[in-house]
Amino acid sequence: MAKLPILLYPSPVIRKKSLLVTSIDGQLQRFIDDMVETMYAAPGMGLAAPQVGALKRVIVLDPSHDPAHARPQVLINPVLVSGEGQVVEEEGCLCIPDLNESVSRFKQVVVKAYDRNEKEVILEGADLLARILQHEIDHLDGVLFIDRLSTAKRLLLKRRLKKAKKD
Ligand code: ZN
Numbered sequence: 001m002a003k004l005p006i007l008l009y010p011s012p013v014i015r016k017k018s019l020l021v022t023s024i025d026g027q028l029q030r031f032i033d034d035m036v037e038t039m040y041a042a043p044g045m046g047l048a049a050p051q052v053g054a055l056k057r058v059i060v061l062d063p064s065h066d067p068a069h070a071r072p073q074v075l076i077n078p079v080l081v082s083g084e085g086q087v088v089e090e091e092g093c094l095c096i097p098d099l100n101e102s103v104s105r106f107k108q109v110v111v112k113a114y115d116r117n118e119k120e121v122i123l124e125g126a127d128l129l130a131r132i133l134q135h136e137i138d139h140l141d142g143v144l145f146i147d148r149l150s151t152a153k154r155l156l157l158k159r160r161l162k163k164a165k166k167d
Contacts, residue, residue, distance in 0.1 A: 001030075001037045004052040009096045009144065009161065018048075018055040018140040021076050024118050028058075032116055035060045036072045044094045046132040048139030051095055059136040063128050075123070078113035078137050089131060091145045101157070103148050105134050 007014050021028065031054065039047040039060050046061035057077045062070060083106030091103045109130045111123045125133050135145060146157055 001033045003041050004034050004038045006038065006042065006047075006051055006094050007053055009093075010165075011095070013053055013055070014050050014095050014139070014144065015142040016050065016055055017142050018050050018057045021056050021058060021114075024076065024114070024116060028056075029116060031056075032058065032060065032074055036070075036074070039072070040070065042094050045128075046136045047094065048136045050139055050142070057140045059133075059140070061129075061132050061136060063132055073123075074116045075111065075113035075121070075136075076116065078111050078133070078140070080134065080137055081110040081112050081122075083110075083130075083134075084108045087127070087131075091131065091135060093135070093145055095144065096146065096161075099146075099157075099161075101146065101149055101153070103145050105131050105148075109133055111137070 035047050035049065035052065035058065038052060045063055046059060049056045049058040059075050059078055060072050062072045064071060085107030086104055087107040088102050088104045090100045092100045107130060108126045111133050113121055113123065115121050146154060149157065
């Protein structure tokens with residue numbers, strides 16, 4: 001396994017739409033192992049393939065955030081089937097270090113995907129798990145959590161991020 005470099009905002013790659021995975025071969029399995037290792041090393045609770053430069057619809061996550069009892073979940077071609085309720089919580093992203101902002105998300109979601117054994121899985125998640133799922137699936141469409149902030153907040157933030165880049 002190998003740790004992969006995580007792309008940082010404003011990399012154009014993390015703004016692109018990822019492609020559906022059509023075959024789960026050995027190469028993809030190795031890539032998934034690398035993604036899992038990268039997520040724990042970061043450390044993060046979730047990672048989407050475009051964050052490490054691969055435009056494939058693959059996400060890995062582990063809300064327990066504990067490499068000692070690692071139970072990483074691998075979702076291939078995940079689709080948000082439904083969402084219910086709204087909850088505002090602070091969120092961050094490995095592509096935008098040192099930034100946490102309150103984001104409104106569904107409280108509960110249902111996600112359909114394939115696991116790494118090509119088995120279809122239906123995942124029901126609430127609270128933190130629901131938030132990670134929504135955040136990571138957004139990545140597959142080139143959407144970042146800062147896009148989900150209010151317009152005023154987003155403008156303020158853009159200025160801050162631009163300034164940080166110059167400094
Ligand atoms: Zn992220």
